[in-house]
Amino acid sequence: MSANPSLTVEDGPVTLLRLERPDVHNALNSDLLGELDTAVARTAASGTARAIVITGSGDRAFSAGADLGELTGLDASEAHARLTRGQQVLNRIATCPLPVIAAVNGTALGGGFELVLAATFPVLAQNAKLGLPEAGLGLIPGYGGTQRLVRSVGPQVATHAMLTGTRLTADRAYELGLTPVPPVAADEVVTTALETARDLTTRGPAAIQSILSAVRSSADAPTETGLRLESALAALATGSPEAAEGIAAFREKRTPVFGDAAQPREET
Numbered sequence: 001m002s003a004n005p006s007l008t009v010e011d012g013p014v015t016l017l018r019l020e021r022p023d024v025h026n027a028l029n030s031d032l033l034g035e036l037d038t039a040v041a042r043t044a045a046s047g048t049a050r051a052i053v054i055t056g057s058g059d060r061a062f063s064a065g066a067d068l069g070e071l072t073g074l075d076a077s078e079a080h081a082r083l084t085r086g087q088q089v090l091n092r093i094a095t096c097p098l099p100v101i102a103a104v105n106g107t108a109l110g111g112g113f114e115l116v117l118a119a120t121f122p123v124l125a126q127n128a129k130l131g132l133p134e135a136g137l138g139l140i141p142g143y144g145g146t147q148r149l150v151r152s153v154g155p156q157v158a159t160h161a162m163l164t165g166t167r168l169t170a171d172r173a174y175e176l177g178l179t180p181v182p183p184v185a186a187d188e189v190v191t192t193a194l195e196t197a198r199d200l201t202t203r204g205p206a207a208i209q210s211i212l213s214a215v216r217s218s219a220d221a222p223t224e225t226g227l228r229l230e231s232a233l234a235a236l237a238t239g240s241p242e243a244a245e246g247i248a249a250f251r252e253k254r255t256p257v258f259g260d261a262a263q264p265r266e267e268t
């Protein structure tokens, strides 16, 4: 871990990860992405954490995207290697067996918006602005934005956003279905995200993991394939001790007590 961490981690059943580069609007440099990768991997494998919240430090930006200082002087092969590494970090978030909620405390541009798109879902501060301005820099989104934004809002809106660099307001993002909850006051975004995450920890951990897995597989697989995976996972859940406890608790009119977080299965 570097002497001056770019990421702080507050461990717990809901683990809070905070991007700590406020002087540059939490721009994502190699160190920060590496620390984020390590923290998500460790938390997912902890067996005790049940959800992750990611937010930015400061009250202006969630993240201003890739650190532009790292983009100069790269030859194509070095850029490709780094891009691939950056994509791998966001893919770890996108395939995490735990729910990952982005508490978007302000501007999320470029790789910062791509980080939001890699999360399970975001909670947006009212002042949040989301955009992919790369084309204006002669770049293109390189951390999954061309794929994930299209799947979230459809090709027309996504393409327009990437070609024009439009900054979506939080209300517009909510209209587009980029967030399941209405935007909240900036000073409530982390609290709201933590409360939402804590609610998820009261639900069956294996069931949560199976839902995440089934939904993610639906993004690329034919419906028939997704339905087969769903029925297999649903059958597993139905016969699980978790379901036995959940149904028993319902019948006995008490709060279910689910075991430790499900051990993450290796994503196939």
Ligand SMILES: CCCCCCCCCCCCC/C=C/C(=O)SCCNC(=O)CCNC(=O)[C@H](O)C(C)(C)COP(=O)(O)OP(=O)(O)OC[C@H]1O[C@@H](n2cnc3c(N)ncnc32)[C@H](O)[C@@H]1OP(=O)(O)O
Pocket (backbone or CB within 6 Å): 023, 024, 025, 027, 028, 029, 030, 033, 034, 061, 064, 065, 066, 067, 068, 069, 070, 071, 079, 082, 083, 085, 086, 089, 107, 109, 110, 111, 112, 133, 134, 137, 139, 140, 141, 142, 143
């Ligand atoms: C393990 C993986 C390693 C990967 C290594 C990377 C190599 C390959 C990467 C390829 C990545 C492809 C995918 C992603 C691409 C991108 O994300 S490109 C960047 C997109 N983002 C932007 O264009 C936003 C740029 N910033 C702004 O528009 C504005 O700063 C702002 C966010 C709207 C805020 O404006 P304002 O309040 O006026 O503040 P500023 O004065 O502009 O900024 C304050 C200081 O912060 C610095 N800064 C801001 N953004 C960045 C940034 N993205 N990178 C680096 N530094 C940034 C800004 O320069 C100011 O610094 P000082 O002048 O020194 O104060």
